Amino acid sequence: MEEQKLPAHFERGTDGPKVILAGLDGSETSWRAAAYAAGLARRQHALLALVYVQPYMPTGAALGVPVSEIDSGIAEQLMAEIRESVERLQGTFTVRWEFHTFRGDPYNGLTAAAEQLTADAVVVGASERAGHRFVGSVAVRLVKAGRWPVTVVP
Template identity: 45%
Template sequence: MRQRVMVVGIDGSESSRRAAAYAVGLAGREGARLIGVYVRPLPSSMVSMADTSGAAAASVVASQDEVVTEFHDTLRRERTRSGVDMEIVVRQGDPFTELCQAANETWADAVIVGRSESLLHRIAGSVAQRLVRCGRWPVTVVP
């Protein structure tokens, strides 16, 4: 019998931190492997045109690297404390598309994400809402 797999989306927001903490606990109770997926957004063409020196782009990449580093540190601590088999995957593109692809590739049994903190996402549809509507996996949305 294969080990269960859970995918958690992380983006550095407070709700994604709570989702990651919840996912670690759930994976520990279920004896599942946990895969954290961080999706770097594609660079905006408007930023590229306005940023001829590259300083803004470098700042964005540095802040994205901080999120990845923070999650790596959390993984190291939690792996030692909880014994959960965890890893992080970094991708680039659309968060919904990349989370779906990661869940498909790993044969995920569940996907866990934080609730969107953006008012626009609540109106137009968030990654969490799109994952739920997709209906491929059980999706837990952590507030």
């Protein structure tokens, strides 16, 4: 009987994902996606990687606001909200989690994050922008990439 070699990212004797990545930008759908991903991570005993992708050039930079202030403000606000949620649920809902910030456009930032963090699954919120019905959302692009299982939360 010939032994089959499994790809390096698979490990014998394990079930389910080890890292579940959730894209978080502060929108309602991204918070729902983060909550859904947290539930998955808890049930699967996986690490929840919450990822905020900072744009290269925030709109405020054109108005003279320093880029670092805008970027760190959004990331700090998201961290504060995450910590508040974790504290509120402490004792009833436990999940290992990390918060990461990547730079770029949302698709490339989430792709880089998923690769760097060796994500086994990606969870994102559905786009709330009307134009994405015609152009394609980040979620659709991630699904089409076919590199990870992608869950899109409405």
